[in-house]
Amino acid sequence: MELLNPGIGLIFWQTATFLVLVFILGKFAWKPILKAVQDREKSIESAIRQAEEARKEMASVKADNDRLLAEARSQGEVILQEARKNAEAYLAKEKAKAEETAHRMIEDANKKLEADRLALRAEMKNMVAELSVDIAEKLLRQQLADKSAQQKLASTLLDDIKLN
Amino acid sequence: MIQNHALKSFKALLFLVAGLLLTAFNPVKASSGAENNGEEKFNIGDMIFHHISDAHEWHFWDGATLYLPVILHTPDRGLEVMSFHHFHNETSSYDRYHYNHGHFTVIGDESIHPIDLSITKNVASLLLSAVILLLVFFTVAKGYGRSLVPSGLRGFMEPLVLFVRDDIARANIGHGADKFVPYLLTVFFFIWVNNLLGLIPGGANLTGNIAVTLVLSLLTLLITLFSAKKYYWSHIFTPPGVPLWLYPIMVPVEIIGIFTKPFSLMIRLFANITAGHIIILSLLGLIFIFKSFAVGPVSVAFSVFMNCLELLVAFLQAYVFTLLSAMYIGGAVEEHHH
Numbered sequence: 001m002e003l004l005n006p007g008i009g010l011i012f013w014q015t016a017t018f019l020v021l022v023f024i025l026g027k028f029a030w031k032p033i034l035k036a037v038q039d040r041e042k043s044i045e046s047a048i049r050q051a052e053e054a055r056k057e058m059a060s061v062k063a064d065n066d067r068l069l070a071e072a073r074s075q076g077e078v079i080l081q082e083a084r085k086n087a088e089a090y091l092a093k094e095k096a097k098a099e100e101t102a103h104r105m106i107e108d109a110n111k112k113l114e115a116d117r118l119a120l121r122a123e124m125k126n127m128v129a130e131l132s133v134d135i136a137e138k139l140l141r142q143q144l145a146d147k148s149a150q151q152k153l154a155s156t157l158l159d160d161i162k163l164n
Numbered sequence: 165m166i167q168n169h170a171l172k173s174f175k176a177l178l179f180l181v182a183g184l185l186l187t188a189f190n191p192v193k194a195s196s197g198a199e200n201n202g203e204e205k206f207n208i209g210d211m212i213f214h215h216i217s218d219a220h221e222w223h224f225w226d227g228a229t230l231y232l233p234v235i236l237h238t239p240d241r242g243l244e245v246m247s248f249h250h251f252h253n254e255t256s257s258y259d260r261y262h263y264n265h266g267h268f269t270v271i272g273d274e275s276i277h278p279i280d281l282s283i284t285k286n287v288a289s290l291l292l293s294a295v296i297l298l299l300v301f302f303t304v305a306k307g308y309g310r311s312l313v314p315s316g317l318r319g320f321m322e323p324l325v326l327f328v329r330d331d332i333a334r335a336n337i338g339h340g341a342d343k344f345v346p347y348l349l350t351v352f353f354f355i356w357v358n359n360l361l362g363l364i365p366g367g368a369n370l371t372g373n374i375a376v377t378l379v380l381s382l383l384t385l386l387i388t389l390f391s392a393k394k395y396y397w398s399h400i401f402t403p404p405g406v407p408l409w410l411y412p413i414m415v416p417v418e419i420i421g422i423f424t425k426p427f428s429l430m431i432r433l434f435a436n437i438t439a440g441h442i443i444i445l446s447l448l449g450l451i452f453i454f455k456s457f458a459v460g461p462v463s464v465a466f467s468v469f470m471n472c473l474e475l476l477v478a479f480l481q482a483y484v485f486t487l488l489s490a491m492y493i494g495g496a497v498e499e500h501h502h
Contacts, residue, residue, distance in 0.1 A: 003268070003438065006375035007218065009235075009280045011286040014379040017294050021354060026346035029301035031324055034345065036308035043312070 178280045208449040216369045216441050218266070219285045220248040224366050232288055236261065236268055237279040248282070286376070289368035293358045301353070316327060328352050332487050337494040344493055347387060351380060352486040359437060359478030369479070372437035374430065379431075381426035384489040389422070392496035425492050429485055436481050 144150050222230040231249035250258035254265055261278065262269045270276040283291075300317065307318045314322045328349050333341040358371045361493070370376055400418040403411075447467040451459050 002217065003213075004374055006373075006378045007280065007284075009282055009284065010218065010286055010290075010373060010375035011379055012281055013283075013290055013378045016349070017290050018354065018379060018383070021294055021297060022347055022350045024298065025350050029298075029305045030310055030325075030346040032305040032351050033301070033322075034329065034342075036312060037322065037326065037329075038310040138279055 173484045206449075206452045208446065208453060211449060211452075212442055215288060215445050215472060216372060216438055218264075218368075220251070220263075220282055222285050222366075222368075232285065233283045234268070234282040235283065237281060238270065238276050240276065243281075245263050248428075285368045286370050286373055289358070289361055289370050290376070293354065293361055293370070296357055296361075297350075297353055324352075325349060328486060332483075332490045333399065336487065336490040337497060339499075340497060341490075341494075344387065344391075344490070347383070348490055351384075351489060352482050353487055355433065356381070356479060356482035362437060362441065362473070363474050363478060369438065369441050371433055372441055374434050377434040379429040380485070381429040384429060384492060385423070385426040387489075388426075388492045388496045391493060393499060395498055395500040398498045398500075425488075429488055433481055433485050436477060440470070440477055444470050444474070 144153065220232055220234060222232060224230070231247050234246050234248050234251070236244050236246075244259075246258065250256075251263040256263050257271060260271050262271050266496075268276060268278050268280055300321070304318050304321050307314070307316075329342075329345050332352070333345045333348050333451060337344060355371055358376075361367050362369050362371060400422065401415060403414045403418060406414050444467045447463050450463045
């Protein structure tokens with residue numbers, strides 16, 4: 001059958017044309033196309049990788065920031081606590097000092113008061129003694145105004161002496 | 165492969181439908197046949213055969229025929245170029261050559277067999293397709309110099325190029341596939357473009373010509389053989405798991421197997437494309453058989469449908485040829501794994 005009988009002419013032309021096509025397309029079409037596609041694939045890949053790296057870096061920077069912030073916060077806390085402690089200690093010290101001063105002042109006042117009281121008592125004692133002497137004088141003068149009373153006293157005194 | 169099979173059976177079904185139509189319209193044919201007894205009888209077989217065969221002229225329509233150059237090589241005169249215009253009949257003579265249904269002989273000396281290297285319709289179509297391929301892919305390649313982002317023609321071609329590279333070459337050849345990508349790309353686009361050119365009315369039946377598919381499958385065979393690794397040959401000459409006494413049977417079978425693969429490639433492409441052309445021509449031929457306007461719309465509807473199907477087949481056969489080539493090459497370059 002004619003259809004199944006390959007003609008030499010077409011075999012020749014087909015071989016020649018096809019090989020030329022493979023060569024020329026391979027060199028001037030497939031090579032640049034495939035290279036461009038590969039380059040693009042690589043650039044996309046590297047862009048994705050860079051984005052991933054940037055993301056990781058961002059995450060690490062954020063973690064750093066967080067850490068620094070936490071550190072600063074805790075440091076602040078420490079400082080604050082110390083300040084509070086210092087303030088408390090200072091306050092306590094001042095309070096103690098004030099208390100001591102007050103105490104001393106009260107003590108001083110008390111001492112003074114005591115001294116005053118003692119002085120007053122001594123004075124009062126003297127005054128009472130004087131008054132008593134005065135009163136006793138006046139009483140004695142009154143009681144011993146008449147003769148009989150003087151005699152009676154003398155006799156009593158005498159009696160006492162006898163008893164002794 | 166399964167799709168291919170389905171298409172084949174679909175084609176068979178269409179043949180059946182066409183056959184049924186033929187019997188249904190039989191009375192029309194009988195009456196019209198009786199009226200036109202005097203005219204030359206329309207022979208659909210000749211018409212179809214004429215259309216799917218190669219020719220020395222490109223007949224576009226009556227009155228518009230391009231006579232192509234005839235190139236003959238004879239031992240005594242070397243290369244000779246002449247226009248087919250001088251022959252133009254099915255049997256005619258010019259100079260010392262006699263032309264008879266596609267064959268040239270030397271008048272008076274039967275011992276000289278001229279080698280026919282003429283630019284036939286198929287060769288002209290082949291060269292046209294080469295120009296188209298070069299134009300298209302030079303344009304595509306040039307585009308990448310400007311920008312890496314594809315658009316327009318590149319946007320259309322790039323997925324196909326990547327499809328051949330990734331899904332055909334890399335998927336079936338594996339390691340070292342990129343070496344074979346240029347060949348596979350060329351095969352794929354060559355077959356596809358020529359399949360499509362063949363579908364244009366008046367176009368040549370290039371990929372449905374056995375010489376073309378022979379060359380393509382031979383190239384695949386040569387690439388397979390020359391890139392074959394030790395593992396491939398050891399598989400053929402010492403088939404694994406086969407007892408020694410079966411070797412005299414198995415080794416020849418394996419050797420035949422080397423050639424049946426490209427042979428199937430050759431036949432598949434040739435038969436699919438030729439069959440498609442035959443179906444469309446048969447459907448249109450019904451009009452001339454019945455000589456009735458009533459058949460026209462049915463015929464045209466069917467052949468439009470078949471043409472659409474052939475557009476799919478054009479791509480599918482290019483894909484199948486490339487895929488199977490890649491698989492054969494992949495089988496040859498496979499390394500021993502355990």
